[in-house]
Amino acid sequence: ETGVTQSPTHLIKTRGQQVTLRCSSQSGHNTVSWYQQALGQGPQFIFQYYREEENGRGNFPPRFSGLQFPNYSSELNVNALELDDSALYLCASRADRAGANVLTFGAGSRLTVL
Amino acid sequence: AQKITQTQPGMFVQEKEAVTLDCTYDTSDQSYGLFWYKQPSSGEMIFLIYQGSYDEQNATEGRYSLNFQKARKSANLVISASQLGDSAMYFCAMREGSWEYGNKLVFGAGTILRVKS
Numbered sequence: 001e002t003g004v005t006q007s008p009t010h011l012i013k014t015r016g017q018q019v020t021l022r023c024s025s026q027s028g029h030n031t032v033s034w035y036q037q038a039l040g041q042g043p044q045f046i047f048q049y050y051r052e053e054e055n056g057r058g059n060f061p062p063r064f065s066g067l068q069f070p071n072y073s074s075e076l077n078v079n080a081l082e083l084d085d086s087a088l089y090l091c092a093s094r095a096d097r098a099g100a101n102v103l104t105f106g107a108g109s110r111l112t113v114l
Numbered sequence: 115a116q117k118i119t120q121t122q123p124g125m126f127v128q129e130k131e132a133v134t135l136d137c138t139y140d141t142s143d144q145s146y147g148l149f150w151y152k153q154p155s156s157g158e159m160i161f162l163i164y165q166g167s168y169d170e171q172n173a174t175e176g177r178y179s180l181n182f183q184k185a186r187k188s189a190n191l192v193i194s195a196s197q198l199g200d201s202a203m204y205f206c207a208m209r210e211g212s213w214e215y216g217n218k219l220v221f222g223a224g225t226i227l228r229v230k231s
Binding site: 031032033035041042043044045048050055056058088090092093094100101102103104105106107108110 | 118147149151156157158159160161164166205207213216217218219220221222223224
């Protein structure tokens with residue numbers, strides 16, 4: 001198992017731009033979820049994907065969208081960036097088997113919006 | 115209402131001593147899961163320990179144990195024999211319902227732990 005990897009690790013954008021963050025999960029982890037962690041706060045659930053379909057969403061506007069691919073990779077897209085979108089974005093996945101209670105996180109992508 | 119409350123913004127502990135990080139939760143579900151994660155300055159969320167709501171025994175993972183008091187809705191993390199490498203932010207989190215409803219965790223605000231030599 002190779003864990004959850006995210007890219008890029010850091011990036012800087014300006015207001016109004018669009019950004020795509022990427023995540024690669026472990027084989028067999030069919031559910032991937034994304035979290036936003038503002039500075040000094042706990043992570044907040046954005047949405048999750050199961051077998052390439054969104055099946056749960058937190059309190060985030062539609063300009064936050066995602067994709068999941070058959071090879072256990074996924075993307076988080078944010079359009080029309082706002083200053084408050086500056087945060088650490090974390091991807092997490094879990095094995096699809098009974099008793100698998102560990103939600104494994106990646107190291108995150110730190111986005112700064114100027 | 116906050117679902118996860120961590121009342122200690124910061125804690126200090128002497129190396130080799132034990133420390134307890136507090137967490138209380140609020141849910142009306144009968145089935146739920148409680149987690150503790152460690153987040154060093156690098157940003158990665160590192161899983162420490164898990165307690166299911168139906169688990170009768172307190173969870174333990176090496177130097178970590180979870181003091182689960184269901185009636186009081188508390189899930190405190192106990193770290194024994196603290197090490198300098200334990201210095202980090204610690205988050206308590208909860209999953210409401212079973213995993214069939216998804217991977218949504220609700221996190222507390224975190225507690226910064228500093229281990230002194």
